[in-house]
Amino acid sequence: MMRYFITLSYDGTHFHGWQVQPNGVSIQGELQKALSLILREDIAITGAGRTDAGVHASMMIAHFDCDKEFDRDQLCYKLNRLLPQDIAIRQIEQVGEDLHARFSAVSRTYHYYVHTYKSPFLHHYSCELHYELDFQKMNEAAKILTEYDDFGAFCKSHSDVKTTLCKVTRAKWVELREGEWFFEITANRFLRNMVRAVVGTLVEVGRGRLSLDDFRHVIEGKRRTEAGESMPGNALFLVDIKY
Secondary structure, three states, X not given: OEEEEEEEEEOOOOOOXXXXXXXXXXXXXXXXXXXHHHHOOOOOOEEOOOOOOOOEEEEEEEEEEEOOOOOHHHHHHHHHHHOOOOXXXXXXXXXXXXXXXXXXXXXXEEEEEEEOOXXXXXXXXXXXXXXXXXXXXXXXXXXXXXXXXXXXXXXXXXXXXXXXXXXXXXXXXXXXXXXXXXXXXXXXXXXXXXXXXXXXXXXXXXXXXXXXHHHHHHHHXXXXXXXXXXOOHHHEEXXXXXX
C-alpha cells in the first residue's frame, strides 16, 4: 500500500465545508468520488483540516492510500477534468506511509480579509465593515494571542474537541491597500470556528469596545460568550500548511 499527498485549492462558496456531510456537498466527498471513479476502487481521503461551510483554501493537503500503480501527472489531469470548477488539484506526490496529512502537520496559516468601503469585486471573498477600526490597537491585541495556549474562548460552543490548547506563533493585521486588510494567523492547530471568533473579538478591540486588558480577560476566561461574534466564513482562507 502506497500513500499519496494531494495539494489542492478550492472555493468553498457552494460547499458545506471540507468534511463529508450526510445531506450536503463537501470537498472531501467530491474528491473521494472522483478518485474512486478514476482508480476504480473505494478511496478514502484525509485532509489536513476541516474548513467550515463557505470557507476557502488556496492550499489544502490531503492524503490517500492505494496499492495500484498509476501516473501521478495523468491522475492530476483526470481529476481536474472530472472535478467541479471550484476544486483544483495542483499536484500529487508519493510520500512515506508514516506521513499523515492531519497529524504530521506542524503549522497551519489562515488569512481573513476585510474591507472598509463598498466594492462589487470584494464582497464575495472579503468582509465589508462599515465602522472606523484602530488597526494599530488590533495588532497590539493580536500579539497577545502568542502569549497564551488555551483558546477555549474562541471555540464553537458545544464542540466535541478533547482539548482547547493551541500554540499561536504568528498573528497580525496586514494592510493590502487603503481600506483593505487581512488578518494572518499561524498555529500548530485550530479549534472549530476559532479564527472567525478571534477576528470578531479583535474587531471589538478596533471599535473601542474592548481594551487590551479586556481582550486578555476574554482569553483567560475561556468562555465563548465573552468573546466577539463569529465573522462570516466567505472571507476566510486556509493559505499554508507546513510539515
